[in-house]
Amino acid sequence: MLYDCRRRLLKELGLNLPNDAFELLFVFQQECVTNGENEFNDVYLVTTLAPIPLEAFSLQEYEVSFVKYISVQEYKHLLLNGDPQYVPYDFHGQYGQLFDIITKRYQDNVEEKSLILQNKLNRYASVSLDAELTGLTEEDKEVLLLIIQAARLMDDIFYNQVWYSNESLREWLNQHSQLSEFDMIKWKYYLINKSPWSSLDEDEAFLTTADSAVKLLPEATRKVAGWKGLEYKAAFPIVKPPGASFYPPDMDKMEFELWVKGLSDDEKNDAIGFFSVIRRHSDSYSSNITVSSNPTTSDLYIIPFSQEYFSFLAKAAELLHKAGDLTTSPSLKRLLHSKVDAFLSNNYYDSDIAWMELDSKLDVTIGPYETYEDVLFGYKAAFEAFIGIQDDKATAQLQFFGDHLKDLEQNLPMDEMYKSEDVTFAPIRIIQLVYNSGDVKGPQILAFNLPNDERIVKDRGTSMVMLKNVSEAKFKLILQPIADLCIAKEQQELVDFDSFFTHTICHECCHGIGPHTITLPSGQKSTVRLELQELHTALEEAKADIVGLWALNFLISKNLLPKTLVKSIYVSFLASCFRTVRFGLKESHGKGQALQFNWLLEKGAYVLHPDDTFSVDFDKIEGAVEGLSREILTIQAKGDKDSAQKLLEKYGQMTQPLNNALGKLTNVEVPIDIAPNFPVVTKLQHIQQSNNCCCVS
């Protein structure tokens, strides 16, 4: 449609506009009467700018009867009065919506818009994410700086991947950010979302076309003396393009599928693979549309990432190569060098293996990974980077839980017959995040599991990386204020990060124990996931939480962990429940948390006070935790979907006490997430500069 729109504008009006000058506002379903050769239709070109001189158009006079300027208000008025020249559009019906959309997208109420955007921004608490560099050698620091420079390029690629005009919008918002307070808010909020669509609001556009870039385009129309050419806005779609910039903006699912059908097997794999984009031949001549050709299914073609993003990837490869030469860690050296090859060859297999085997003080994840940005098919990977330093204390804790997993499995509160000899100790790395870029926008993630390449997952599974300082920042800025509101006064001081994070690590380890492969009553082998289907993830998350609590108490009772820990673990867990449930019960973690909260409240392990705060009853909590652990583990061991359904229906609900607590959080405006900045980058640059100075003198 975009292609056709541009082609017709050029053909009929002599107006040549690039893709990013167009914004799809409205599709009007209209009965079209075609009498032989002639189709009649009014074409509206909505601009926010001063009229274009009529002589700039080169009209095809046979087909275009006349061109006139008319303001939206005037046009609306004519329709309302039923002017025969403009009917039969039904202003009070569907067509009238067009005016609402235009008004909303082009209104210029700065004060009101500014306030709305400030409120959206306030949901993020800004925070400096610092990491301890003292454990690093000078050489490590130099390596780190090179890697961070490469990571920055992932941001550039990602902006491009989200939407084809994102780069120019970013530039424009940056340049204008100092003009007014509103421009600064726009810039800040844009940087959090890395696009004009707001992550916390289901990707609703938070800018309007009136807020976006204006460009000058001398070649857009015929030259007119004294007129500089056409200015246009880099318009963006109200609805975030589901295919991001991985596919042509006007391609739909059907066109893609038809095209793929006709491809050879190898081409097909590339077309639906992680590491390529799909483009149109006809778009390649974007500044010079070939008027005669029509887009056909063979109009699409594949470009590998290594080619599409070559300018960025070649630079990143150079930096990583230097870093790889410098580092003395063999596993990091291998990762960096294999990543260089991957960026240039588009083959990421070896670098993914090297990433799985990484064991170094510096932890590096860089490249195309998650496919969430491709909502159309989920095929294409977005570039990201997570650079961190291994956290020694947490790594030791992880080892501790790993060493006791077998013992925990044998003592789980469930029938002996369900217990297994094997436990799975999934590889986990816990780091202090130093820098992230690319595919991380809106809410900050706390952990990730990679790689996504099925060949590797099948043979070797995945590795998890947990970001400890991100967790700590969220704890201080979100969980602590939640605790102040929702936890009874006398227990507030028991809420602390160390206990909270100890439970988080234990949660991850507990995914590895309990039933996974099971034997059904019929004797048939199956898995919990297969049997519980859509209920599995919520129940599995609840299991990891509640069995995690049980496990910590078990280890404390064996004197393997300090006794002082026990109370703060229970209270910190209670506080964290409100944070998770806040994201809604559709999500597995939220549903799983609601299930635990309501169960523990019913059993008297949580106590609701008249001032709507909660506390833990330390006499009852141990039994209640064990009871729920047994309930969930048994359902999983039996693959009993009916009981899972009943349990979730009864307890996985938004109950009145939960609702009251959440209401308090909204009233006091506790932030929903954090917006980090990374001071370590400047710190490292200082170190490098002072080093350079020494060399010079």
Ligand SMILES: [Zn+2]
């Ligand atoms: Zn989990």
